[in-house]
Amino acid sequence: MENKELYRRAVEAMKNSYAPFSKFTVGAVLLTKDGKLFTGVNVENSSFGGTICAERTAYVKAVSEGFREFDRIAIACNEGAAWPCGICRQFMYEFGSDLKVITGDDEENLKMMTLQELLPEGFKL
Numbered sequence: 201m202e203n204k205e206l207y208r209r210a211v212e213a214m215k216n217s218y219a220p221f222s223k224f225t226v227g228a229v230l231l232t233k234d235g236k237l238f239t240g241v242n243v244e245n246s247s248f249g250g251t252i253c254a255e256r257t258a259y260v261k262a263v264s265e266g267f268r269e270f271d272r273i274a275i276a277c278n279e280g281a282a283w284p285c286g287i288c289r290q291f292m293y294e295f296g297s298d299l300k301v302i303t304g305d306d307e308e309n310l311k312m313m314t315l316q317e318l319l320p321e322g323f324k325l
């Protein structure tokens with residue numbers, strides 16, 4: 201699947217974001233190495249620390265369904281390009297730093313970086 205299409209699906213997924221506190225809505229689409237797609241959104245909580253980001257939602261859905269090898273993740277946000285936060289970078293690193301991360305202001309202006317570039321010398325036991 202092309203990056204544009206993946207990003208479009210992240211925009212679509214973003215509609216389910218639950219972000220009543222920050223109003224910062226995020227959608228993610230994670231593509232496994234064998235071609236399966238998992239969506240994720242940020243889900244905020246009155247106890248703010250309970251909030252989960254869109255990227256981790258997508259990963260948790262995928263891993264809990266038995267998928268651990270990922271090719272790409274596209275991230276869309278209501279405020280333009282959204283690179284993953286530090287916690288998400290570390291969370292994703294667990295499953296491989298060759299992941300390609302795609303985001304942008306719109307589908308005509310997408311940027312792509314590997315997780316290795318976004319988190320050099322990441323932590324792994």
Ligand code: THU
Binds near residue numbers: 282
């Ligand atoms: N958020 C994400 O979903 N992904 C990120 O990588 C950065 C932050 C969410 C968490 C929270 O709901 C809102 O954006 C503001 O931080």
